[in-house]
Amino acid sequence: MDPRINVINKRLAGVKKIIAVSGGKGGIGKSTFSAVLALTLSKAGYKVGLMDLDFWGPSGHVLLGAQGISPVEDKGIVPPQINGVKFMSIIYYTEDKTLALRRAGFDQAAIELLAVTQWGALDYLIMDMPPGVGDVTLDVIRFMEKVKFCIITTHSKVVMETVKKTLNILKQLKIPIFGVVQNMKEKNLSVEMQIKRLHVPFWGKIDFDAELEGAIGDPKKLLETKFSKNVNKLIHKDSRNHI
Amino acid sequence: MHEWALAEAVVLTAEKVAKEQGLGAIQGITIKLGQLQQIEKNILKFAIREIIQHQRSLFKKAKIRFQNEKAVFKCRNCGRKWNFANAGKLNFKESEAIHFVPEVAHVFMSCPQCKSPDFEIIKGRGIWVDSIVGEKEGPDGSENKCH
Numbered sequence: 379m380d381p382r383i384n385v386i387n388k389r390l391a392g393v394k395k396i397i398a399v400s401g402g403k404g405g406i407g408k409s410t411f412s413a414v415l416a417l418t419l420s421k422a423g424y425k426v427g428l429m430d431l432d433f434w435g436p437s438g439h440v441l442l443g444a445q446g447i448s449p450v451e452d453k454g455i456v457p458p459q460i461n462g463v464k465f466m467s468i469i470y471y472t473e474d475k476t477l478a479l480r481r482a483g484f485d486q487a488a489i490e491l492l493a494v495t496q497w498g499a500l501d502y503l504i505m506d507m508p509p510g511v512g513d514v515t516l517d518v519i520r521f522m523e524k525v526k527f528c529i530i531t532t533h534s535k536v537v538m539e540t541v542k543k544t545l546n547i548l549k550q551l552k553i554p555i556f557g558v559v560q561n562m563k564e565k566n567l568s569v570e571m572q573i574k575r576l577h578v579p580f581w582g583k584i585d586f587d588a589e590l591e592g593a594i595g596d597p598k599k600l601l602e603t604k605f606s607k608n609v610n611k612l613i614h615k616d617s618r619n620h621i
Numbered sequence: 622m623h624e625w626a627l628a629e630a631v632v633l634t635a636e637k638v639a640k641e642q643g644l645g646a647i648q649g650i651t652i653k654l655g656q657l658q659q660i661e662k663n664i665l666k667f668a669i670r671e672i673i674q675h676q677r678s679l680f681k682k683a684k685i686r687f688q689n690e691k692a693v694f695k696c697r698n699c700g701r702k703w704n705f706a707n708a709g710k711l712n713f714k715e716s717e718a719i720h721f722v723p724e725v726a727h728v729f730m731s732c733p734q735c736k737s738p739d740f741e742i743i744k745g746r747g748i749w750v751d752s753i754v755g756e757k758e759g760p761d762g763s764e765n766k767c768h
Contacts, residue, residue, distance in 0.1 A: 379750040384637055385630035454626030455721065471718040471725045478727050478738040480697075486746070487724035494626040494721070 382493035386521040389454070389492065392499040393427070397556055398518055400507040401530040402540020404435065407561040408530045410590070410605070412506035413441040417597050418609045420462035424501040427457065429491070430467040431518070432508040433477060433484055439469050443595035454496040461597035466495050485513040492521065510540070511547045519553050526556040528581065533560065533567040545578050557581025559612065582615055584608040623721060624661055627748050628668030632676075634750050639679060644755030649684045651751040656692040656705050657723045658747035659716065665748075692745030696732035703733050705745070723747050 390396065399412040409432065416428040430438035438444070447458040448470050457466040468477065468487060479487065497503060505525070507515055518525055527548055531541040541558070548555055557579040560569050564586050573580040585608055593599035600606055635650055650669075654660050666685055673680035692705040708730050711719070715729040723746050731738045 379634055379638075379753075381627070381630035381634040381748060381750045383630075384633040385626070388629065388633065389626075451623050453629075454623060468722060468725070471722045472728045473714075473718070475728045477725065479724060480739070483724045483727065483742075487722050490722050490724070490747070493630055494623060496626070 380489070382489050383521060386489070386492045387523060389495060389497060390503070390522060390524065393497055393503045393524065394501050396503045396505065396522055396525040398505040398507050398515070398522075398525050398527045399530060400509075400511075400515060400527055400544065401537070402510055402542075402544045403537050404509045406530050406532050406537055407584075408432075408509070409437045409441060409506050410594075411528075411530055411559060411561060411584070411609070412504050413438055414600055414603075414606050414609050415613075416463045416465075416502070416504045417442075417461055417601055418606055418613060419502050419504075421601055422610075422613065425499060426462065427464040427466070427497050427500045427503040428506065429495070429503065430465075430469075430506045431488055431491075431514055432506055433468050433479060433487060433514075434508060436467050436469050438465060438506055439467050439474075441594055441600070442597055444469075449495075452496065454494045455491075456496050456498075461601075463597075464497060464500070466491065481513050484508075485517060488514045488517055489521075492517075511544055519551055526554040528556045529558045529578075530561050531558055531569060531573075532562050533564070533569050538569060538572065542576065545576055549578075555579065559584060562586045582608075582612045584612075624664040625668045627660065628665055628672055631665075631669055631748070631750060632672045632680075635683075635753050636676070636679065638753045639755055642755065642757065644679075644753075644757055646678070647680055647683045647753060647755040649686060649752070649754040651686045651688060651753075653688045653690050653749040653751045655690050655723070655745040655747045655749070657719060657726060657742060657745050659720050660748060662687050688751060690745040690749075693743045694730075694732075695741045695743050696735060696737055697739045697741060698737035699732060699735040701732055701734040702743070707733055709733065 416426045420426040430436045442460045449455040457464040558573045559581045560583045563583045570580045587605040695702045718725045727738045
């Protein structure tokens with residue numbers, strides 16, 4: 379018996395809401411959205427955690443400018459805080475080197491981190507998921523009773539096709555879908571109607587922000603971007619229902 | 622005390638098994654410790670004892686046993702098998718990282734033959750509950766041992 383599986387929900391007992399940020403493809407802004415959502419919620423006064431579960435391409439630490447920090451040991455692992463956000467990532471243990479990991483190992487590492495991370499009391503835990511619906515996503519679904527998924531898409535037909543598949547799997551598994559966010563929106567290219575036809579909530583749109591790149595690595599600058607202002611609108615838009 | 626988190630996992634597993642199997646008392650828990658994760662057995666045992674003392678009725682007679690499992694690796698590239706003793710020297714920081722997340726061994730270790738980081742941890746990865754033995758109360762109040 380793997381004992382770690384039985385302790386995951388205890389580790390999350392103090393967390394009110396878990397939002398898994400996922401999508402069908404890489405490079406559509408899942409990590410950026412996760413990091414900025416976590417920072418924006420923290421700025422609004424909530425207690426927030428961010429877990430980077432994308433072990434093949436961890437980038438939360440780059441977005442938040444996490445350097446020279448590491449978790450402390452206290453009956454498990456307590457994540458350090460960046461701008462008020464408790465941030466957990468495998469990069470604390472890889473020295474930011476490449477991790478050549480197959481799916482089975484990926485799964486084991488995710489279970490290990492979920493079993494030993496002491497989040498304490500949180501209003502929100504944002505999980506930055508790897509692309510698609512693989513082992514880690516399925517484990518998050520299996521082990522986390524409170525999780526809701528937020529799916530990131532763009533208007534690209536290629537991305538939308540994979541997003542539809544991700545949404546279908548989540549619906550089949552009867553997993554709550556918090557909403558779909560259209561990222562990098564340009565002109566009048568909206569996927570809102572396409573998403574609504576799938577009977578999935580459309581959370582909102584984030585405009586393409588050409589200035590965003592310059593803010594990466596600096597949480598304060600990230601909070602001043604147009605991207606963050608858009609995220610803030612989404613949070614307040616849904617305050618009556620979810621956030 | 623990272624071991625404390627794992628001790629909680631062991632105790633919760635024993636409680637879950639006791640509930641599922643209708644065990645009135647747990648007599649023994651056998652824990653397998655994989656060499657790769659380098660879990661401190663004495664700290665883990667101490668933490669388990671500390672946690673179960675709050676559950677006296679279920680764990681009163683519980684004996685905690687440990688089995689050490691040597692770590693064995695197999696290269697997916699060239700097929701070479703090797704053990705932890707032949708894995709090459711790890712510095713303190715690397716050992717610590719593997720202690721927390723054994724899969725990061727793929728960063729710090731490689732096949733001694735072809736140097737590939739694509740290897741399988743065949744056994745001896747980390748913590749495993751091998752068996753839980755308890756007493757099941759029969760309808761007439763009799764007790765039966767149960768694994």
